[in-house]
Amino acid sequence: MEIACTDLTHVLRSERRFKYTGYSKSFHMPGRDKHIKRRWNFGGHDWEIRVYPHGGEPSAPSWVAINVVLLSECAVAVVTTIRGCLVDPEGVREPSEEICQSVAFRKPQDKSSQMLLMPWYTLNKSRYLKDDSFIVQCTLEVLKELPDIPEPEVHVPLPTSNLHQHFAELLQSQMGADVTFLVSGESFAAHKYILAVRSRVFKAAFLGDMIERGSECVEIKDMEAVVFKALLHFIYTDTVLEFEQQEGAEAMITDTVPESGQRDEAHEQAASVMALAQHLLAAADRYGLDRLKLICASKLYDGIKVDTAATTLALAEQYNCWELQKRCADFITKTYARNSSLDAVAATEGTSGRD
Structure with missing residues (x-):
């Protein structure tokens, strides 16, 4: 006898990367709980990702850490799995060890505990820190209850191409x-x-x-x-x-x-x-x-700016970039029409960009 299986829940997944520049300056930021934050709309909810360049809790002041905050109202608990790691800016090395945490968010301002990604003394010597910057990759997986429809179609997310x-x-x-x-x-x-x-x-x-x-x-x-x-x-x-x-x-x-x-x-x-x-x-x-x-x-x-318009126009003409040529010409015309100094544009012609 054939037995049918019906799915009741589905996991929605979203992955984003956040670049933190000026890492060395973060050590001089006042306050132990100083962090940088970014809003994130996903799964029907508003979230906030917080990046701590050198920890926010007294127990972990020397770690790069993240946590996630729910900003929107929710009728039922939002069961969420959070994954975090550091990625190589050059895309050559594998990501750092992934830290995972599951949280049931019930009301606005509920937040996960801090996820410690890497101690700063390890980051300073690693390839994850380049040009005083590092990149955090954060993944949210939200458990959603499926509507009551026959044989719901489940979409399995494909991994991104790494060719x-x-x-x-x-x-x-x-x-x-x-x-x-x-x-x-x-x-x-x-x-x-x-x-x-x-x-x-x-x-x-x-x-x-x-x-x-x-x-x-x-x-x-x-x-x-x-x-x-x-x-x-x-x-x-x-x-x-x-x-x-x-x-x-x-x-x-x-x-x-x-x-x-x-x-x-x-x-x-x-x-x-x-x-x-x-x-x-x-x-x-x-x-x-x-x-x-x-x-x-x-x-x-x-x-296109005043100090690059003339040189860019010359390059656009030389290499047959018609849209770029038109944009440069329009920019120079509008600059002149606004009584700006056309001499400032002309003075830059031929000073850079020629091969």
């Missing part, structure tokens, strides 16, 4: 590399077939009749090492690490006004990323990487 992480590890390890590039005094090991698959220019060089076909060492002229490094990273992972790091910094969880030093550091980072985008646009055009070219154009599109 790009494996290729990033391959590039970093240099395992099986068969070509070395010399760029501005630095060397970069890579794999000819991966380059050929991703770039028609490299395909012609390594699989065609060009002199590089049998070469184990290739010199790249007229390009900075940092630009070629970003180019290689994109070829292997389809991402620009510096762009992602800047976006993470802009979305950094904070409930206070940043200090002037932090603002200056953020402005310097933004200027550095914009300069990289200008040079990387030229490199993408040079090696036939159309997707990278569009990514760089989009980054420049969103970052």
Whole structure:
């Protein structure tokens, strides 16, 4: 006899990452319970994730810790499993040991106990701390009662793709590399077939009749090492690490006004990323990487300012980025119409970004 089984509950799962920048400054933050918080809407409820850079409880002052607070009303207890760990900013190393806690939230301001992720003296010596920043990964799993419907469909969440992480590890390890590039005094090991698959220019060089076909060492002229490094990273992972790091910094969880030093550091980072985008646009055009070219154009599109408009316009014209060209022209026109100093725009023309 066939026996039917009906599901009564379902688990909803959401995972987010939060970047904490300025870790060294957190030791000077006043108050033992100082934390940074970020709201999170999930499973029909409002939550708050709190990140403690050096602990919030007297028993654990030297740990990076998190906890979760329920902000919204609930008719019944919200049974939730919380998972937390630190992740490698470069996506190469496995996440730290995952800390897990199950909590039944019954009313607003109910909170979990602090989850101790890693002591600061271990974090300081680990690869999870990079550029004075670390990334916390938090997962919420909420137990939901299913409505009374026949044979409810259960969706099993698929794991996120980590193919790009494996290729990033391959590039970093240099395992099986068969070509070395010399760029501005630095060397970069890579794999000819991966380059050929991703770039028609490299395909012609390594699989065609060009002199590089049998070469184990290739010199790249007229390009900075940092630009070629970003180019290689994109070829292997389809991402620009510096762009992602800047976006993470802009979305950094904070409930206070940043200090002037932090603002200056953020402005310097933004200027550095914009300069990289200008040079990387030229490199993408040079090696036939159309997707990278569009990514760089989009980054420049969103970052047009008085001191970059003229240079970006020149690059857009040179590399046939029509939307970017129109955006620059509109920006310069509007700046002039607002009686702003058009000389400030013109004075920057040709000073940076040309490859």
